[in-house]
Amino acid sequence: MPFSHRPSLDAQTVQTLPTLQERYALRRCMADTALGKLYWAQDLKQTQGNGEQTNVLVFTLLPALAQNPVFEQAFGHVLHGYQKPTPGMPHIIDDGKTANGLRWIIIRNSGGMLLTERLAELDDRGMPVPEALELLDSLSNAIANQRPDGIFGYLEPDTVLLGDKLPCLLTSPVAAALRATYNSTPNERSRQTLHSGYISPEVLLGDTPTTADDTFSIASLAYHLLQGEAPFGKQSALEATVRNLSPTSIRKLRPEAWAVLRQGLDLKRANRHKNPTALLRTLQRKQQKKLLLPLAALVAAGAVAMTTYQLLSSRDNQPTNPSETAVTGVTATPSTVASSQPPTDSAALVGETSLPPALDQDSVQAQADKLAAETAANTRAEAERLAAATAATAQAELAADNDLSTLQDNAADAIRKGNLFSTDSAQPAAVDYLRKAIALNADDTKTQQLLAQLINDQHTEAEALLSAGKLDEASTLLGTADRLITEFTFADGLKRQVSLETEVEQAKRKQALTQETSVTAPPDSTPPAIAADTPSSSTTPSPLAIDDDARQYLERAQRAISFGNLNTGDDRGESAVAYLSTLLEKTPDQPDALKLLEKVATLQQDNALAHLRKRDTDKARTALNDSQALIGKYKLDGLVEEQIALEKRYRETLAMGVFVPGKEIPEPTTASKAVPAKATAKPALAPPETENPEAAAAAATPAPAAVISAPVEEIRVPADIPVQDITPVPATTELPPIQLDAPPPTPQPAPLPPPPANNVTFEVPVTDADNAAANPNGNTFTPDVPNLMELPLDTIKDLPPATNQ
Structure with missing residues (x-):
């Protein structure tokens, strides 16, 4: 019991562990949990009555949790609720953070031992079922008291401190802060992946815990308590999920009780019980049939003891005052008193309460003996009723066992004779007997063995038919075996079933291919490839x-x-x-x-x-x-x-x-639509048959920069203005982009030849009327040189400085 006395320490351990805040000296690491490490430590500034330093518990959080600002904020709010002593909750007396980012809390040492140490004391026989269920009930109650919704989600034996009263969940504040973090940030992607064999796979991956996750943790602890080892060994629950592991059955549990616990250990959240209470109640109900007869005997013994006590107390505690009318444990009614008392001459006045007459000793003793006899008779009748019910239950179970044994014997005999299926209800076959046996007890080992033998015989016969080339008969037989596997949910024969079905399909394809490619071949000839792929049943294939x-x-x-x-x-x-x-x-x-x-x-x-x-x-x-x-x-x-x-x-x-393919992405806002001044989008060409080519050209021109406030004017390029780097392009090819902020082209000594006919160039005469109509604000100028390109003034920016030529 490491928390009830001071553990032995060596100098090396003391020197390697740090001291927090120059006060809490870490002495020994007690557990390495999924959420952090638990240490036994000593408070150097506080002493006990014997002069030694006070023992405390220190829990250091995972670095990934301490570095999460949302978790740190939630953790600061949660700690206030654990600063007062509460039964079943850790009492936080201090907390802090080291210079290197290590987050820690100090828990008052209330004495006791960790559940891990209690588990280490168990052998392969495990803990008795009643004791284990009692401990699990206390853990379930501790989980139900968790704030705010009665959900914990991170239960491990390393974090459970067993004391004199309720067990204490030492990581309650960390778990509460982590749940609050996940609830406040449901779409957070940086959730921590944990490692534990007792926490559900969903919580290990970062899902928000639910009561079904606590069911998995309680079921894992129940398995360890009853079996003496963890359900998945040293593997975490997440690794068990990836590897499709399953725990071995517990022999001390009845088949019905093991099925309940196996459901609680399911690696998928939807298949478990809704909460730990439902799991434990169902487990107790399925297991208590085995304890029904001892319980009835105990009740009968208790009834006899109670009767004896009443008889002895009625004799030893006789009243000494003659006026008393009550005997210990027995109250005399007015009718009995009136019938037992002698007549009297005195009468009470009207409206005045008279004193009850005194009873003699013989009457009191007779009344007490009568009531004691009635109590004993009632107790004896109740004990006989319970015993009869117990005997009836035992007889019914014995009859059911006898019927199950008979059905199993009949099924085995039918399998030996080859009578597997029957269409006549008057003459049942092996399948009919097995159906009735499974209805009585689906988890019986002998019934499962007979079912495996039946399906194995079907597979063996199908292999023989396949080797003989009778593919249709083999396919029919495999269909029957598949229906049996589906009906009885016999997963052990599924692998061989799939393999045989694959071989039959391949053989059918080869047979069809042979019939197509060997039309002229003799009917009894077999191609070499087919003969090589189809081994003979009478000869053993060579290596x-x-x-x-x-x-x-x-x-x-x-x-x-x-x-x-x-x-x-x-x-x-x-x-x-x-x-x-x-x-x-x-x-x-x-x-x-x-x-x-x-x-x-x-x-x-x-x-x-x-x-x-x-x-x-x-x-x-x-x-x-x-x-x-x-x-x-x-x-x-x-x-x-x-x-x-x-x-x-x-x-x-x-x-x-979830992303929906084909769904349009919403358009960006006006502020996000601003494009740089040098647009790189290619303007689309207007088709030749467009009635209004000017409007089409204006629509195909890319939008100017966001700083342009005036309406965009159409660029008119006369035919006699030379343009650099113009190459003929087909009518179906897009023109290169036009950059408005580029410097004006340098005139060439000799004009280039006119562009080809398919080049889109519109020659429009420039007049003052056009300028006025196009820009009523007068934001244009009239060039002195004819046939120059017109541009709005507010689009001309960053022009090179004028030079004197």
């Missing part, structure tokens, strides 16, 4: 033939990858995953196949990343599910970290909102 088969599967898988058929095939062949899974079914741990599978998973992750960049979350989710299935099935550990990073980015993309 060379196995290598040839592996090479063919690998080549087909590579071809499928080049086609982009990773998970789905087309008319060119099956998918790469289908070829490789079939090869690994025949030759497990084939290195080339595993390399190609890793390549396929990497391509799927690349596809998911490409869809996330386009904000297409639906396709990204499909690609992530495909890569996750390969990573978990074939243990591609090298891709786990990348898969976790993509899962986090997927949630960040969801928080940003």
Whole structure:
């Protein structure tokens, strides 16, 4: 118990740990949690009654949390609610931040031990079920008391301090501040990815916690308490999700109770119980049938003890005052008193209350014995009723077990005889017996073994038909096996089912191809390629033939990858995953196949990343599910970290909102439409058939700079004005852009030849009337030299200085 006494320290540990604020000396790191580290420390400025320094607890936050300004603001507001002692809550007595940015809080040491140390004391047998459920109930109540909504989300055994009263959740203020941060910034993308085997995968990725996440944490702790080890070992819940791990069953629990706990351990939030209370209540209800008989015996023993106590107390505590009418534990009614008392001559006056007559000792004893006998009879009847109910329940369970055993024996006998299916209800077959057995107890081990044997026989017979070339019969048999797998949700036979279905489809395609390419061949001839791909059932293939088969599967898988058929095939062949899974079914741990599978998973992750960049979350989710299935099935550990990073980015993309393809982006505001003076957009040419070419040319001219306030005037270029670098362009090609702020062209000694006919040039005579009509404000000038280009005055800027020639 590290918090109830001073731990032994060595000099090296004391020297390596710092002292906070020159007051709190860190002595030992007690736990490394998902949100920070927990230390046992000593307050150098405060002593206890024995003269030693006061022991305190120090929690240092993750650096990523301390560097988040939104979290720091929420954390400052939350700490005020924990500065007063509250049962089940940590009492914060100081907090601060070091020069290097380390955020810390000081928690008063209330004594006790961490739940981690209690778990370390357990062996592989775990904790008894009643004791474990009692501890889990107290943890559930502590979570329900969390402010403000009864949600914690970050429960770990390293952060639970077990004391004399309620357990204390030491990281409550950090968890509350983190929830407030996520609620205030729902679209924040820089959420911290955590690592823990007891926190749900959604919270580890940065989702806002819900009560279903607390259900996962309570279920994980329940598994550890009952089994003696964590549900996913040393793997975090996020890694377990990527690898598709599942915990082993707990034998001490009834099958119904284990199914309840397994639901609470589901790695998907939607499949769990809504809150920890619902999980624990259902778990207790499913498990209490096993404890019903001892409970009834305890009730009966308690009833007998109560009867004995009443009899003894009625004899030992007889009243000494004759006027008393009450016996210990028994109250005499007026009718009984009247019937037992002798008649009297004295009468009370009208309206005056008379004193009750005194009873003699024999009457009191007789009444007490009578009431004690009635109490004993009632208690005995209640005990007999409970015992009868218990016996009936036990007899019903025994009858159900006998019926289950009978059904299992009949199913096994039918499987040995080959009577698997029957259409006559009067003559049931193996499937009929198994259906009834599963209805009685779906989790019975023997029933599951019989079901596996039935489906395995179907697969074995389908393989024999496939080897014999009877593809239609094999396909029909596989269809029946598929219906059984679907009906009984038997996932163990799904892998072999898919492999056999793939082989049948490939064989059908080969058979169809052979019939098309060998029309002139004899009916009994078999092409060499087909004979090589179809092994005989009577001969064992040689190692060379196995290598040839592996090479063919690998080549087909590579071809499928080049086609982009990773998970789905087309008319060119099956998918790469289908070829490789079939090869690994025949030759497990084939290195080339595993390399190609890793390549396929990497391509799927690349596809998911490409869809996330386009904000297409639906396709990204499909690609992530495909890569996750390969990573978990074939243990591609090298891709786990990348898969976790993509899962986090997927949630960040969801928080940003789903992008709808084809949706128009809203136009920018007027202030954002300003373009630089040197426009680079190309003006569109007006088609030759346009009736108003001047209007079309004006519409095709790019907009001037935002500083131009006058209306844009049409640029008129007469035919006799030379223009530099004019090259003939086709009528369907756009003209180069015209820059208004460029310096005027330098006159050439000799004019260039006239432009071709397809060059768009409009020759308009320049007159004063046109100037007045085009610009009524008089913002033009009349050139002395004829046929010069007219421009508005406010468009002429940054002209070169005039030079005297």
